[in-house]
Amino acid sequence: MVEWRAKAGDLAERESIIQNWIRILLRWRWLILGSVIAGLLTSIGVTLLLTKQYTSTVTLEISREDSNIVNIRGAEPQVSAIDQEFYQTQYGLLKARSLAEAVADRLKLYDSRKFLRLFGERVDGGLFTDAGGPLPPATRQSRRDKTIRILLNHFSVAPVRASRLVGMSFESPDAQMSADIANAWADEFIKRNLARRFDANSYARSFLESRIAQIKTKLEESERQLVAYASQNHIITMGTPSNDTNARSQERSVLTDTLIALNEQLAAARGARIAAETRRSQAGSGVTAENLGNQAINALRQRRAEVAADAARLSAQFQPDYPPLQALNAQLRQLDNGIAREEARGRSSLDVNYRQALAQENALATKVAEVEAQVIEQRRLGIQYNIYQRDADTNRELYNALLQRYKEIGVAGGIGTNNVAVVDRGLPANRPSSPRPLLNIILGLILGTAVGIGLAFMLEQIDEGIAVPDDLERLFHIPSLGAIPKSLDEEVLIAMQDRKSALAEAFLSFEAALRFSTPEGMPRSLLITSTVPGEGKSTTTVALATTLARLGRKVLLIDADMRSPSLHQMMELRNLQGLSNVLSGNGSLAQMAVPTHQENLWLLSAGPTPPNAAELFSGSQVDALIQDALAEFDTVLFDAPPVMALADAPLLASRVSGTVIVVEASATRKRQLRVTLQRLKSAHASIIGAVLTKFDSRRVQYGYGYESYGYGYGDRSKDFAKA
Numbered sequence: 155m156v157e158w159r160a161k162a163g164d165l166a167e168r169e170s171i172i173q174n175w176i177r178i179l180l181r182w183r184w185l186i187l188g189s190v191i192a193g194l195l196t197s198i199g200v201t202l203l204l205t206k207q208y209t210s211t212v213t214l215e216i217s218r219e220d221s222n223i224v225n226i227r228g229a230e231p232q233v234s235a236i237d238q239e240f241y242q243t244q245y246g247l248l249k250a251r252s253l254a255e256a257v258a259d260r261l262k263l264y265d266s267r268k269f270l271r272l273f274g275e276r277v278d279g280g281l282f283t284d285a286g287g288p289l290p291p292a293t294r295q296s297r298r299d300k301t302i303r304i305l306l307n308h309f310s311v312a313p314v315r316a317s318r319l320v321g322m323s324f325e326s327p328d329a330q331m332s333a334d335i336a337n338a339w340a341d342e343f344i345k346r347n348l349a350r351r352f353d354a355n356s357y358a359r360s361f362l363e364s365r366i367a368q369i370k371t372k373l374e375e376s377e378r379q380l381v382a383y384a385s386q387n388h389i390i391t392m393g394t395p396s397n398d399t400n401a402r403s404q405e406r407s408v409l410t411d412t413l414i415a416l417n418e419q420l421a422a423a424r425g426a427r428i429a430a431e432t433r434r435s436q437a438g439s440g441v442t443a444e445n446l447g448n449q450a451i452n453a454l455r456q457r458r459a460e461v462a463a464d465a466a467r468l469s470a471q472f473q474p475d476y477p478p479l480q481a482l483n484a485q486l487r488q489l490d491n492g493i494a495r496e497e498a499r500g501r502s503s504l505d506v507n508y509r510q511a512l513a514q515e516n517a518l519a520t521k522v523a524e525v526e527a528q529v530i531e532q533r534r535l536g537i538q539y540n541i542y543q544r545d546a547d548t549n550r551e552l553y554n555a556l557l558q559r560y561k562e563i564g565v566a567g568g569i570g571t572n573n574v575a576v577v578d579r580g581l582p583a584n585r586p587s588s589p590r591p592l593l594n595i596i597l598g599l600i601l602g603t604a605v606g607i608g609l610a611f612m613l614e615q616i617d618e619g620i621a622v623p624d625d626l627e628r629l630f631h632i633p634s635l636g637a638i639p640k641s642l643d644e645e646v647l648i649a650m651q652d653r654k655s656a657l658a659e660a661f662l663s664f665e666a667a668l669r670f671s672t673p674e675g676m677p678r679s680l681l682i683t684s685t686v687p688g689e690g691k692s693t694t695t696v697a698l699a700t701t702l703a704r705l706g707r708k709v710l711l712i713d714a715d716m717r718s719p720s721l722h723q724m725m726e727l728r729n730l731q732g733l734s735n736v737l738s739g740n741g742s743l744a745q746m747a748v749p750t751h752q753e754n755l756w757l758l759s760a761g762p763t764p765p766n767a768a769e770l771f772s773g774s775q776v777d778a779l780i781q782d783a784l785a786e787f788d789t790v791l792f793d794a795p796p797v798m799a800l801a802d803a804p805l806l807a808s809r810v811s812g813t814v815i816v817v818e819a820s821a822t823r824k825r826q827l828r829v830t831l832q833r834l835k836s837a838h839a840s841i842i843g844a845v846l847t848k849f850d851s852r853r854v855q856y857g858y859g860y861e862s863y864g865y866g867y868g869d870r871s872k873d874f875a876k877a
Contacts, residue, residue: 174628178614179607181621186606193602197594208329209587210580212340214320216244217573245311248322248343254305255298256342257335263301270297272327273304309339319577329582336580344574351572362560369556373549380542387535409532413525420518427511434508458489619820620827626817626844629824630831633843635667635814636660638694640850650700661701664694664845668814671842676789677812679780681714681839683794683803685830689818690847692720695793702789703755710747710787712758714806715795716767719760725750732761736779737770743782756787767795771805780809797830807839815844 179186218240247253263269305324312321324336383389465482472479620626623634638660649657668676682698684691692715699711712733713721722729727748735741736758747756764770783790792810794803807813813834817827834841 177622178610182606182610182613185613186603186610189606189609190599190602193598193600193605194595195598196602197598198591200598201589201591201594204589205327206586207325207327207588208332208583209323209325210329210332210336210583211321211323211578212336212576212580213578214322214340214343215318215575215577216241216320217318217575241313245313245320247347248311248320248339249306249309251302251306253339253342253346254302254309256346257305257338258298258301260338260342261334263305264294264298268328269331270300270304272331273308275300275304305335309335324580325587329584333580333582340576340579344572344576347574348572359560362556366553366556366560369549369553373546373553376542376546376549380539380546383539383542387532387539389532389535389539409525409529413522413529416518416522416525420515420522423511423515423518427508427515430508430511434505454489454493458486458493461485461489620817620822620824620846621820623846623849626846630827630844632815632831632841633667633671635671635843635845636664637819637846637849638664638690638697640848650697653704657697658701661697664698665701665705668698668842672812677810677840677842678784678788679790679792679810679812680842681792681794681803681807681810681813682816683807683813684796684816684818685822685826686796686798687718689796689816689822691796691816692724692793694816694845694847695791696721696724699755699791700752702791703752706754707788708754708756708786710756710758710783710790711750712783712790712792713760714771714792714802716760716763716770717795717800717802719763721757721793722759725757727757727759729759729761732759733779734761734764734767734770736761737773737775738764739775743779743786768801768805771802776806776809797833798826804833804837804839807834808837811840812842813839814842817844817846819846819849821848 258264308325310323310325312323313319314321322336322339324332324339326332326335461482465479465486468476468479468482474480620629623637626632626634639656649655650661652658665676668680671677682691682695695711699709702709711721711725713719713729714733716734719729719732722732727750731741732746736743736746743758746761747758749755750757770776780790790810792806794806797803797815815827815830815834831841
């Protein structure tokens with residue numbers, strides 16, 4: 155529920171703001187309408203006075219780089235997807251002063267009277283001479299500057315988004331001239347672009363030629379130095395192909411290869427010596443690989459086995475002294491001696507092989523040590539050799555790269571291509587591009603409306619007047635008791651005689667608002683005051699008293715404005731004695747109050763002017779007067795002085811039951827009313843509300859909801875009376 159109320163409050167506040175804006179716009183509607191008409195007339199006048207301009211546009215295609223015709227890597231930079239820097243540079247070149255000067259030279263615009271006259275320049279007696287004689291240098295330079303400035307001011311570049319297309323336009327009062335200048339601008343741009351590229355290639359070739367000569371000299375010097383150092387120190391290197399095709403061949407010295415070969419031979423000799431030593435050590439056991447593989451030993455052993463078998467067979471049958479058996483034993487001894495001799499011969503061969511292997515190993519080890527010393531010495535010398543080698547290699551690579559680039563630039567420079575192409579040439583326009591009547595009228599209406607609305611809101615902020623009853627509640631938070639319309643009659647009482655008049659209806663509405671202003675109904679003692687004089691305070695008091703009397707209430711009307719009394723004149727009575735006598739104790743209410751021409755209405759006039767009215771209102775006689783009046787009358791109305799600069803009204807307002815403030819429509823200043831409310835609140839006055847007088851509903855009938863303010867309903871034949 156609370157959330158719903160908050161949303162409802164926000165909606166009401168927004169509606170109030172919108173309604174307030176609408177109220178301001180409709181209040182100053184004639185000002186806004188006048189501003190709109192002025193803007194419309196201004197746009198029409200400007201459109202008629204402006205010179206017709208014709209625009210011609212040339213469409214160019216600007217590529218990032220040329221097509222890769224030569225198909226050589228490095229001849230053209232790689233194209234990037236987004237290169238704003240390049241295109242912004244091209245747009246800047248299109249607007250360059252030098253390009254405008256080239257166009258002016260091409261079309262001879264410096265000497266064209268027609269061209270300068272079309273753009274409003276005075277050509278008679280200033281920039282040209284009728285006699286045809288030579289112009290002073292300052293005059294000629296001034297004419298050139300004016301021509302270039304005109305070209306640059308009327309030339310524009312419009313890139314097409316997300317494309318390589320560029321629109322370049324020129325605007326002038328002559329359609330054919332616009333087309334000629336736009337086309338000449340495109341041609342000069344292409345020409346200068348080609349020339350710039352050719353100049354760049356020429357400069358690159360010249361630069362490369364000088365650099366190639368320098369690098370060639372350095373390369374020759376570094377190679378001679380390398381060869382001389384290698385020859386002096388006996389450094390011999392050989393190239394070894396590398397698996398990397400991009401790397402140059404590896405180089406190493408001959409000593410390194412020799413050392414590698416000797417190390418391999420030393421390893422083989424060491425292996426042979428170890429093998430010979432192993433075989434020699436195995437020879438002590440009698441069973442060696444050589445013995446096992448010796449055919450003579452194997453034949454002797456086989457023969458001994460056969461003889462031993464025969465001897466064993468005979469020994470089993472005969473005695474040892476058996477001659478055939480002894481012969482076999484002798485044969486066995488001969489065979490064993492033969493085997494022993496053969497084995498001894500094998501062991502001697504192993505010793506020889508071992509000594510040979512050991513000697514070869516020692517010789518190779520000595521040679522390896524010598525070569526190692528030479529390699530170490532060569533490596534020490536190779537430090538400087540490598541420095542010379544790297545210098546020569548670097549110069550060779552740089553020389554080859556520059557030479558290759560020089561050849562590529564020579565090939566690319568001979569290809570006459572351009573990265574700028576004309577897509578559409580400029581044509582003379584059939585209709586002017588400016589002024590555009592419809593657009594100017596729309597802009598004039600928009601500008602006039604904006605100025606009018608701005609002035610309306612500015613004047614609304616400046617305006618200190620209170621225009622409508624809603625301002626009382628919106629700005630000052632006091633109830634609005636009604637609005638009293640203006641009347642064309644001279645006297646209010648005369649207008650009040652017609653009970654169907656708008657004025658009578660307004661005061662009836664005022665009386666009804668007072669009746670519901672408090673829970674007890676209409677206050678019986680009521681003070682009516684205003685901020686400053688002339689707001690219709692006395693008129694409102696008399697009219698309200700008359701209305702109450704007509705409704706059957708017994709009313710006492712007291713003129714409390716003793717400084718400037720006026721009620722007796724309005725009621726056509728005399729002011730010989732009155733309120734001042736009662737408050738000073740020189741009379742009573744019953745003696746001083748007199749009946750008026752209106753039934754149920756009595757008047758207590760101001761009486762003689764006292765020396766100080768504020769002192770009389772400060773006394774206790776005021777309370778006694780109010781008590782006596784309430785005992786005799788149903789309603790007591792006080793017509794009090796204005797609040798500003800006087801103490802009478804606040805003093806009297808603190809004694810009565812309610813106070814009503816009269817505010818003149820569009821006249822009472824907001825600051826003044828704010829001070830009035832502060833003074834009355836300081837006096838603890840019970841402010842019931844305010845009533846707006848001299849209200850002209852015709853000024854606010856649109857948008858305010860106050861059309862005729864509802865008064866005179868059913869009778870539109872009468873005008874309202876002026877208060």
